[in-house]
Amino acid sequence: MIENKDPIKSDNLTARLIEAIVNGEYPPGSKISEPELARVFDVSRGPLREAMMRVESLNLVERVPHVGARVVTLSLEKLVEIYAVREALEGMAANLACKYITDSEIEVLEALLNRHQSHIEEVDGASYFYQQGDFDFHYLIIQASKNHQLIALLCDQLYHLVRMYRYQSPRSHARPEKALYEHFAILNAIKARDPELAEMLMRRHIKNSRLLIENELLEE
Amino acid sequence: MIENKDPIKSDNLTARLIEAIVNGEYPPGSKISEPELARVFDVSRGPLREAMMRVESLNLVERVPHVGARVVTLSLEKLVEIYAVREALEGMAANLACKYITDSEIEVLEALLNRHQSHIEEVDGASYFYQQGDFDFHYLIIQASKNHQLIALLCDQLYHLVRMYRYQSPRSHARPEKALYEHFAILNAIKARDPELAEMLMRRHIKNSRLLIENELLEE
DNA sequence: AAACCCACAATTGTTGACAATCTAGTTGAT
DNA sequence: ATCAACTAGATTGTCAACAATTGTGGGTTT
Numbered sequence: 001m002i003e004n005k006d007p008i009k010s011d012n013l014t015a016r017l018i019e020a021i022v023n024g025e026y027p028p029g030s031k032i033s034e035p036e037l038a039r040v041f042d043v044s045r046g047p048l049r050e051a052m053m054r055v056e057s058l059n060l061v062e063r064v065p066h067v068g069a070r071v072v073t074l075s076l077e078k079l080v081e082i083y084a085v086r087e088a089l090e091g092m093a094a095n096l097a098c099k100y101i102t103d104s105e106i107e108v109l110e111a112l113l114n115r116h117q118s119h120i121e122e123v124d125g126a127s128y129f130y131q132q133g134d135f136d137f138h139y140l141i142i143q144a145s146k147n148h149q150l151i152a153l154l155c156d157q158l159y160h161l162v163r164m165y166r167y168q169s170p171r172s173h174a175r176p177e178k179a180l181y182e183h184f185a186i187l188n189a190i191k192a193r194d195p196e197l198a199e200m201l202m203r204r205h206i207k208n209s210r211l212l213i214e215n216e217l218l219e220e
Numbered sequence: 221m222i223e224n225k226d227p228i229k230s231d232n233l234t235a236r237l238i239e240a241i242v243n244g245e246y247p248p249g250s251k252i253s254e255p256e257l258a259r260v261f262d263v264s265r266g267p268l269r270e271a272m273m274r275v276e277s278l279n280l281v282e283r284v285p286h287v288g289a290r291v292v293t294l295s296l297e298k299l300v301e302i303y304a305v306r307e308a309l310e311g312m313a314a315n316l317a318c319k320y321i322t323d324s325e326i327e328v329l330e331a332l333l334n335r336h337q338s339h340i341e342e343v344d345g346a347s348y349f350y351q352q353g354d355f356d357f358h359y360l361i362i363q364a365s366k367n368h369q370l371i372a373l374l375c376d377q378l379y380h381l382v383r384m385y386r387y388q389s390p391r392s393h394a395r396p397e398k399a400l401y402e403h404f405a406i407l408n409a410i411k412a413r414d415p416e417l418a419e420m421l422m423r424r425h426i427k428n429s430r431l432l433i434e435n436e437l438l439e440e
Numbered sequence: 441a442a443a444c445c446c447a448c449a450a451t452t453g454t455t456g457a458c459a460a461t462c463t464a465g466t467t468g469a470t
Numbered sequence: 471a472t473c474a475a476c477t478a479g480a481t482t483g484t485c486a487a488c489a490a491t492t493g494t495g496g497g498t499t500t
Contacts, residue, residue, distance in 0.1 A: 007490095008285050008453070034482070044455045046266065049483090050273050057277035059372070065228050066461050066482060081369040088312035088370075092304060149301040150308075152279070153373065227460095228483070254452070264485045269453090286452060286491050 013041060013051035021060050021071055022164045028073040032061060058157055060164070074165050076217050082161055083210035087203050089154055090138060094186060094202035096145035098195040105144050109187055112136055113180065120176050130176045131166060135159075137183050141190075141202070175212060182208070233261060233271035241280050241291055242384045248293040252281060278377055280384070294385050296437050302381055303430035307423045309374055310358060314406060314422035315415040316365035325364050329407055332356055333400065340396050350396045351386060355379075357403050361410075361422070395432060402428070 017037075020026055032052070038045045052069060055061050063069040072078075116133050142154050182205040189198035237257075240246055252272070258265045272289060275281050283289040292298075336353050362374050402425040409418035 011285065033480095035480085045482090046454060046456095050270055050453095053270050053273040054277055057274055059369075065231065068462095068482070078369070081367045084312060084316065084367055085309070085369050085373065088308040089305070092308035096304065147301045147304055149279075149298070149305050153305065253450095255450090265452090266484060266486095270483095287493090288451070 011051075013043060013047055014054045016041065017051050017055050018058065018060065018160055021055070022160055022167060024164075024168045026071050028071050028164075028168070030071050032069045032071065034068075058160055060160060072161075074161070074168075076214070079165055079213060080210060082158060083206060083213075086154070086158060086162070087206045087210075089150060089158070090142065090206060091199040091203040093142045093145040093147070093150055093154070094190065095195040095199040096147055096150070097141055098190050098193045098198050100146040101144040101190060105140065106187075106191060109137070109140055112140070113183055113187060116176075116180050116183075120180060130179075134179060135163070141186070144190075178208070179205070233263060233267055234274045236261065237271050237275050238278065238280060238380055241275070242380055242387060244384075244388045246291050248291050248384075248388070250291050252289045252291065254288075278380055280380060292381075294381070294388075296434070299385055299433060300430060302378060303426060303433075306374070306378060306382070307426045307430075309370060309378075310362065310426060311419040311423040313362045313365040313367070313370055313374070314410065315419040316367055316370070317361055318410050318413045318415040318418050320366040321364040321410060325360065326407075326411060329357070329360055332360070333403055333407060336396075336400055336403075340400060350399075354399060355383075361406070364410075398428070399425070 026032060034045050034048060034052075038048045041048065052061065052063070056063055056069070060072060061069045062072055112133065116130065119133075120130070139155065142151055145151065182201065186198060186201045186205060189201055246252060254265050254268060254272075258268045261268065272281065272283070276283055276289070280292060281289045282292055332353065336350065339353075340350070359375065362371055365371065402421065406418060406421045406425060409421055
């Protein structure tokens, strides 16, 4: 079976552009020059512009006609708004997951959380690892909802912005012990097939993350 | 003050394409030929493809590399998924609206609902008018949330699919009296600044709409 | 008759060039 | 000296032609 790597420049470009923006290679607010990027990515401006249109749809860049595109700047207000949306959507995801999650998916989640627990006990404050693990947990819950619209909205759109913020935030927003405790509570509710409880716990979990970020930023 | 009509073909095209697809000019499942559409809209394939990328991001068309794009087909399953997302997001919108809605916005909503009541009393089953009115009500609540991410997600993305379905559905999914009653209940909760109640009522309202659609389709 | 292969037409992906618009630097006037 | 207008350069928007891939139809083989 040959690995079918997309030879379509426009499609590959989109993913590469997203990565470059999310990890800060093109920092927030910086101008994006079409000729320059076309040179960097070794494509013509045609496919590049097509990719830009998609990236714009993801709200990663903002375009002004005849002027150009800039990487979005993540204000505190915007991030709070995003977390409100996450709260609603991931709450629903946890709710739906109670009905649709499979036994094997539950096993994967349990293994993941156990691994997190070990790591936290070993190295206190393994924050980078934890952030990735936090993403994994939320990802799996969202997937378990089996709602493709929900999955697309969260994983293909919102999470790029969330990742962009975490990558570039000087602070570490991790609170490993408490968050892990909340993750276990959510998983237990899902295992008990209790949609209302699972949704409520997920919403509280995300609200706590939001409050943490708000406080950290307000301290400055 | 001169009306600044966008002379940018690529941008205008996107809106025109969306309208054409939503109102069924290009029916679900039909193939979209780039040369043909370029002729119809009197543009080159360049701007047309840029518009197509955006329309694809809205999930109104599905593209296969080197094959082409087709208008999405709205299955019952997909619609149910969309309504679950609406339930989560519009519930949150009602919740937030309790905090951020202005007095003038409340007045507009009250006037809207009163107008609906009059119309329903006059002509029994003014279903077309009601459907537009239903959109207006939900639109205003969403706007009142003042959450730009939420507004963009619902008004700029999801609602195109909902409108597409309503336009093309042979049946009228209106249940004017009950829906109007629910609208009044939601508005009252918002006026009382009761976020939990407003969210709960909005979610029930949308769930009722979903159940109605499910039943109507299952009858066939 | 059914299945396979091959060439042809049509469509998609990509490119480079051209036109329209914005930005910046310079010149000139008050 | 400050501000406005103009010009030059660069950037964005658009186009038409070229390259690559897919689907189709006919012809051959089993």
